[in-house]
Amino acid sequence: MRSNDWKTKFREVLTDWYRRERRDLPWRRTCNPYWIWISEVMLQQTRVDTVIPYYLRFTERYPTMEDLAYAPEQELMKNWEGLGYYSRVRNLQAGVREAYETYGEVPADPERFRKLKGVGPYTAGAVMSIAFGIPAPAVDGNVMRVLSRVLLIEEDIAKPKTRKIFEAAVMDLIDRDDPSSFNQGLMELGATVCTPTRPKCLLCPVREWCGAYHEGREESLPVKSKKKKQETVPQTVIAVKSPDGRWLLEQRPDDGLLAGMWQFPTAETGDPAEAVRQITERHRLDLGPLKEAVRFKHIFTHRIWEVEAFEATSSAVGVPSGRSGWFLPEEINSLTLPNPTKKVRDAVIGG
DNA sequence: AACCCGGGGAG
DNA sequence: CTCCCAGGGTT
The missing domain is CATH 1.10.340.30 (Hypothetical protein; domain 2)
Structure with a gap:
């Protein structure tokens, strides 16, 4: 002792x-x-x-x-x-x-x-x-x-x-x-x-x-209270391709989750039709039919994203702004991408 | 004090 | 699935 x-x-x-x-x-x-x-x-x-x-x-x-x-x-x-x-x-x-x-x-x-x-x-x-x-x-x-x-x-x-x-x-x-x-x-x-x-x-x-x-108490120490479980947030992603083979990406806000990182157009909804409404409005697009690309969960500390990603072509290519733009596949790789975006990229473009 | 912020591995 | 991990900032 x-x-x-x-x-x-x-x-x-x-x-x-x-x-x-x-x-x-x-x-x-x-x-x-x-x-x-x-x-x-x-x-x-x-x-x-x-x-x-x-x-x-x-x-x-x-x-x-x-x-x-x-x-x-x-x-x-x-x-x-x-x-x-x-x-x-x-x-x-x-x-x-x-x-x-x-x-x-x-x-x-x-x-x-x-x-x-x-x-x-x-x-x-x-x-x-x-x-x-x-x-x-x-x-x-x-x-x-x-x-x-x-x-x-x-x-x-x-x-x-x-x-x-x-x-x-x-x-x-x-x-x-x-x-x-x-x-x-x-x-x-x-x-x-x-x-x-x-x-x-x-x-x-x-x-x-x-x-x-x-x-004989080594398995019961330390005492640690449980934290409450994360909320689940649906995310519908639409990877939009222009007729000349460029992809539309938008930059997240400078504050908060994944600040300043780039993603394919995303709407916080589980309803693809609603996502199309929000994204066409936001980027002034004219989308063709959606093609299901990939579906997965992404776990954060306090949040879970249920991601459903589609691919679509747009005939109108809107107006690029400072926080969004059209990129060739090799240009996308030079942007800072969070893991969920990489998964979508790999599904629609190929790793 | 409570909440926000990623990602990966173990069981 | 759940829990854990060589934490810090903001409010």
Whole structure:
């Protein structure tokens, strides 16, 4: 069980385990604070295997803060395309530019770094501890799961204020000689051993000090309330082709869901006839008969799109505006497209 | 505090 | 299907 100085042993065993067993990941081969910052933003709500190719491309394309700070928005979005949460990359660029212009580098100061755009409590703690060895808490979902089990913390981890409890716990436990290995050790443990379901307790280096393991409660922690389920929204897409082989695309509003990204004409209705009315009105078209192209569901965090896509030819080609235009297939690929639009594109044009 | 914002993998 | 994931911004 827990001896009086169990915390000392806990941090020793955890950091030793991490230094020995850690996965070899691209962002663990650098001590460049800016590159580590990029990796932490990409890893927000996104899996390691997904991030790796994006991280490699991004650090090659934007090797210095200056390169990213003044990169063209459209090109930046293109390099983020498919990663999701597109405000992350806009905020990252704003934060990097601010840091570059104010400090000329990533500030090695948690309070200054935390003030930058897109840097929240987690990212601040992660970058400061990993890049500079500053003892700061980096509490993500993994850390809350691991510590809720080790310390038998029963607060609802879905509630915002619960994070502070875990930050205090981390500051009580953290290895001040190696905050980087301590924080990453907690996260690595959560990712590979102390998993949400069926944790591998027999492989766990710290099970000796784990309250949940001793009480056989590892499967019932952490406590997490359910969020309400998403609403379903019908989307009727009409991929409109002109007689000379161009396709009509429209740009989404600059705010909100999939801000600024391009799509085939879309109406929020499950009724094709209503969609035709809205889209012909919006783009001044004269549509031929609809041909069913593809039907699928697209899941967002708080919404589900039920997409039904058709293909049609228009004899009238309307007036292109700043937010819509007629594009050849190869031109479409240079626009920033959300995944649902890519699916429709592949169905009507071919991947 | 509640809500918004993507996408992919596991079971 | 459901749940989860190296979260932050806005209101």
